[in-house]
Amino acid sequence: MIRAASRRGIRCVFVQGEDVMEQLKELIRYEPGINLEPVPCRCSECNGELRKVEEGEEAILQDKSYVPMAKIGKCDFWVCKTCGRVYWQGSHWRNMRLQLQRLTKSYH
Template identity: 35%
Template sequence: MPRFRFHAELDDLLRPELRGRVFDHRCAESATAKHAIEALGVPHTEVGLVVIDGRSVGLDHLLRDADSLDVYPAAPHEAVAGEPPPRFLADAHLGGLARRLRLLGFDTELAGDASDRTLAGVADGDARILLSRDRELLKHRRVVRGRYVRALDTDGQLREVVRHFTLRGRMRPFTRCLECNAPLRQADRREVADRVPPRIAAGQQAFTLCTGCRRVYWQGSHWQRLRALVDSL
């Protein structure tokens, strides 16, 4: 039967008794590398390289009993000059992460209560990177790019995604609505006077207005806390 060794962070996705060692695993007849790897708990989105007996193979490689596989994680994405910024689709359980990515200026849709098939189709059709803590969702064949988010707290999740997709140099903070994801634009005090408390209208000079839901933003204490978060990344 095929022999497997998972490297680096992929090891953490295996059952405890399989971690940190080489092991044999019986596969279904005509199983591909993708099928076998995912049966062991690792979504294909997490895999960067599969090597069999010193030769790189694709996830569609048909396994043979004599195969010995080394499975390596996907490396952090290296941005190419002129490449458009990535767009994301976060599943319904990652609402905090979605808001944080919007804070950094990234187009991030938050999935509603939809089936895995629907979410995979949306991510594929809109060329979005699917972010989820649901491994079964990420295993869907229509998911081209995705990330199984390891961190449990929102700020940790943000740091993980920023690091993995090398977002630091492509951030445009405070340019996208945290609530609806639409772009923000500059607005003067007169334009928003009837949409903010009088003391805010009188005391603030700079406002931004959501072009979608019309939410108004200004540089209050909450903005300062968010600015500190952005600067810490």
């Protein structure tokens, strides 16, 4: 993974932490100016690339029973190009952002 990324000229950091917050701490140590706004780019199911669901593509969302209908049109959605899993900014997201803010503060 790292080698593939380096070949394409992408800077990478090999993180060894056990959990996500540990990994984030390591990342911040290497790259203090990192933008931690958690925009999804990889599918957690299959590691496929995600793309934003555009206006007019609501059918993709309505197709998935786990997507809360009330959210459609109210927040951003992403869909995995490989397996079609849908992601959106839910409560998990807010928690993540809060924890990230706390982390970045402790390093600045």
